[in-house]
Amino acid sequence: xxxxxxxxxxxxxxxxxxxxxxxxxxxxxxxxxxxxxxxxxxxxxxxxxxxxxxxxxxxxxxxxxxxxxxxxxxxxxxxxxxxxxxxxxxxxxxxxxxxxxxxxxxxxxxxxxxxxxxxxxxxxxxxxxxxxxxxxxxxxxxxxxxxxxxxxxxxxxxxxxxxxxxxxxxxxxxxxxxxxxxxxxxxxxxxxxxxxxxxxxxxxxxxxxxxxxxxxxxxxxxxxxxxxxx
Amino acid sequence: xxxxxxxxxxxxxxxxxxxxxxxxxxxxxxxxxxxxxxxxxxxxxxxxxxxxxxxxxxxxxxxxxxxxxxxxxxxxxxxxxxxxxxxxxxxxxxxxxxxxxxxxxxxxxxxxxxxxxxxxxxxxxxxxxxxxxxxxxxxxxxxxxxxxxxxxxxxxxxxxxxxxxxxxxxxxxxxxxxxxxxxxxxxxxxxxxxxxxxxxxxxxxxxxxxxxxxxxxxxxxxxxxxxxxxxxxxxxxxxxxxxxxxxxxxxxxxxxxxxxxxxxxxxxxxxxxxxxxxxxxxxxxxxxxxxxxxxxxxxxxxxxxxxxxxxxxxxxxxxxxxxxxxxxxxxxxxxxxxxxxxxxxxxxxxxxxxxxxxxxxxxxxxxxxxxxxxxxxxxxxxxxxxxxxxxxxxxxxxxxxxxxxxxxxxxxxxxxxxxxxxxxxxxxxxxxxxxxxxxxxxxxxxxxxxxxxxxxxxxxxxx
Numbered sequence: 192x193x194x195x196x197x198x199x200x201x202x203x204x205x206x207x208x209x210x211x212x213x214x215x216x217x218x219x220x221x222x223x224x225x226x227x228x229x230x231x232x233x234x235x236x237x238x239x240x241x242x243x244x245x246x247x248x249x250x251x252x253x254x255x256x257x258x259x260x261x262x263x264x265x266x267x268x269x270x271x272x273x274x275x276x277x278x279x280x281x282x283x284x285x286x287x288x289x290x291x292x293x294x295x296x297x298x299x300x301x302x303x304x305x306x307x308x309x310x311x312x313x314x315x316x317x318x319x320x321x322x323x324x325x326x327x328x329x330x331x332x333x334x335x336x337x338x339x340x341x342x343x344x345x346x347x348x349x350x351x352x353x354x355x356x357x358x359x360x361x362x363x364x365x366x367x368x369x370x371x372x373x374x375x376x377x378x379x380x381x382x383x384x385x386x387x388x389x390x391x392x393x394x395x396x397x398x399x400x401x402x403x404x405x406x407x408x409x410x411x412x413x414x415x416x417x418x419x420x421x
Numbered sequence: 422x423x424x425x426x427x428x429x430x431x432x433x434x435x436x437x438x439x440x441x442x443x444x445x446x447x448x449x450x451x452x453x454x455x456x457x458x459x460x461x462x463x464x465x466x467x468x469x470x471x472x473x474x475x476x477x478x479x480x481x482x483x484x485x486x487x488x489x490x491x492x493x494x495x496x497x498x499x500x501x502x503x504x505x506x507x508x509x510x511x512x513x514x515x516x517x518x519x520x521x522x523x524x525x526x527x528x529x530x531x532x533x534x535x536x537x538x539x540x541x542x543x544x545x546x547x548x549x550x551x552x553x554x555x556x557x558x559x560x561x562x563x564x565x566x567x568x569x570x571x572x573x574x575x576x577x578x579x580x581x582x583x584x585x586x587x588x589x590x591x592x593x594x595x596x597x598x599x600x601x602x603x604x605x606x607x608x609x610x611x612x613x614x615x616x617x618x619x620x621x622x623x624x625x626x627x628x629x630x631x632x633x634x635x636x637x638x639x640x641x642x643x644x645x646x647x648x649x650x651x652x653x654x655x656x657x658x659x660x661x662x663x664x665x666x667x668x669x670x671x672x673x674x675x676x677x678x679x680x681x682x683x684x685x686x687x688x689x690x691x692x693x694x695x696x697x698x699x700x701x702x703x704x705x706x707x708x709x710x711x712x713x714x715x716x717x718x719x720x721x722x723x724x725x726x727x728x729x730x731x732x733x734x735x736x737x738x739x740x741x742x743x744x745x746x747x748x749x750x751x752x753x754x755x756x757x758x759x760x761x762x763x764x765x766x767x768x769x770x771x772x773x774x775x776x777x778x779x780x781x782x783x784x785x786x787x788x789x790x791x792x793x794x795x796x797x798x799x800x801x802x803x804x805x806x807x808x809x810x811x812x813x814x815x816x817x818x819x820x821x822x823x824x825x826x827x828x829x830x831x832x833x834x835x836x837x838x839x840x841x842x843x844x845x846x847x848x849x850x851x852x853x854x855x856x857x858x859x860x861x862x863x864x865x866x867x868x869x870x871x872x873x874x875x876x877x878x879x880x881x882x883x884x
Binding site for chain 1: 681684685686688689690691692693694695696697699700713717747748749750751752754755756758759762763764765766767778779782783786
């Protein structure tokens with residue numbers, strides 16, 4: 192397993208390099224954002240441990256650029272800022288896990304193991320509709336290459352719609368597939384979720400068939416222009 | 422609110438109204454008195470005029486007979502002929518020791534005689550030929566305007582006194598009528614003026630009231646800055662207020678950034694120390710590990726203190742509840758996706774928390790993270806309006822829940838229910854502290870899903 196360690200503090204970098212090597216990983220070290228950017232784009236890593244406070248280019252920008260370039264390597268971010276807004280920013284940038292400083296080395300190793308185990312799960316084919324793309328393995332979605340920020344219920348709704356694109360799906364059907372049997376939700380709340388998803392992917396992508404249900408629209412022009420690679 | 426402004430000695434409105442109204446009322450009173458006096462004088466002068474004419478006629482028509490007696494004229498003014506008609510005349514002569522005796526009288530006097538007061542006689546003697554006017558009583562007791570004039574007739578040595586009088590009741594009535602009309606008109610005018618002054622002051626000072634209202638809005642968290650356009654006199658004041666608020670915020674923000682930077686700068690060395698200590702088993706390593714943990718807690722504590730200090734300065738902060746819940750839900754689902762947690766959240770898009778975004782994230786995020794940790798698979802988050810200015814945020818999970826006798830424990834500072842779980846415990850004491858700082862509250866209860874229900878009441882901003 193090959194890991195990229197991005198950490199600017201020399202002492203911490205030395206310690207982590209040692210601990211990760213001891214755990215049996217091959218380690219490359221980048222002391223700043225620029226080098227991390229370059230290494231991440233050129234070398235095939237199995238995972239990245241990324242500090243957010245970096246010289247030259249900060250960690251969030253590095254991560255965002257990787258994700259824009261469709262580099263899906265799992266990323267564990269390290270940061271001194273443990274507030275919720277920082278966590279949200281990290282995950283929105285495309286992080287897969289998050290560890291706030293100070294931490295114990297064992298915890299970092301445990302998280303890394305979990306991350307690698309998860310990414311090893313065999314890949315499922317991407318689902319596409321117009322410029323809309325779903326990656327079921329990472330449970331991520333994007334519109335025209337821009338990552339979408341969805342909660343799991345919203346993701347499930349979109350996933351179901353994209354699996355049955357072009358067909359009108361009734362609210363009852365959606366309720367049945369979105370919630371487990373003991374979720375006490377009535378079909379009215381589907382409207383709320385459809386509203387939220389519309390706001391995120393564009394209002395005209397989900398049509399309302401009055402009295403019948405909803406239908407995901409896939410404009411053929413955009414599909415042709417969308418990148419075929421995933 | 423304007424009522425409160427008007428009360429009290431130093432009210433601007435009162436001062437302006439009193440000044441303007443006082444002056445115009447004084448002018449009105451003085452001019453009405455002057456007008457009435459002028460009218461009265463004019464009326465009396467006309468009366469005196471006709472009396473002078475009467476005396477002139479008497480003088481011209483009177484003759485003296487051979488014995489020196491006065492022969493009255495045959496004046497045919499019908500009013501002086503009818504008894505007690507209100508118009509009288511009389512020709513008198515002086516007798517001994519300052520008394521007078523009527524020689525000839527108009528028929529209207531009937532058998533009464535007009536007495537000439539002593540001071541009038543004196544005045545006549547002093548200035549013969551100049552008529553003297555005075556007020557007296559008529560034969561019926563009515564007030565009469567009287568004119569007396571002393572003259573010497575040819576053929577008689579001793580002077581005679583001509584007296585003419587006319588009832589002044591009609592004149593007095595006219596004056597009273599005029600006075601009533603003037604008073605009515607001026608009272609109406611005065612009331613109108615005062616009303617106009619009050620209106621003018623209120624309209625003129627309206628920008629001040631607007632300013633006051635806008636400042637209150639800022640304090641209540643409905644606005645961040647004064648945005649209304651004010652008259653040129655108030656613009657500098659509004660600008661200064663905005664600058665002051667911006668400066669306040671900037672100072673607080675800067676302090677917070679400093680403390681934050683220091684706290685975060687300390688965390689990397691702390692990690693280094695922890696890692697280094699873990700690699701060297703023995704008493705030294707243990708002490709360093711323990712002390713590093715204490716330092717971390719101190720850093721977090723002071724970071725929170727700095728944030729709390731900044732909060733008291735915070736003005737007009739607003740945070741969209743739905744936005745934050747959406748962000749937290751998708752982040753937490755990602756953190757706990759190995760477990761497969763579903764966060765079902767619902768909040769009105771228009772629900773606004775009155776306070777800082779980071780604080781709301783902390784208050785919603787910590788209980789939501791706990792719920793994700795302890796749930797089997799489901800977390801339910803609901804936010805709605807509890808009261809006019811209150812948000813109720815409820816976070817529930819389908820885990821094992823927390824027995825009632827242990828609930829107080831988790832709110833204690835630094836308490837940890839699961840000492841083996843990584844992280845800094847439940848973080849609920851921090852949430853409780855924060856909620857209290859916002860004048861809200863935190864309650865723990867049972868969820869219908871089976872687990873713990875954390876319910877928060879927080880301030881809500883309008884619209």
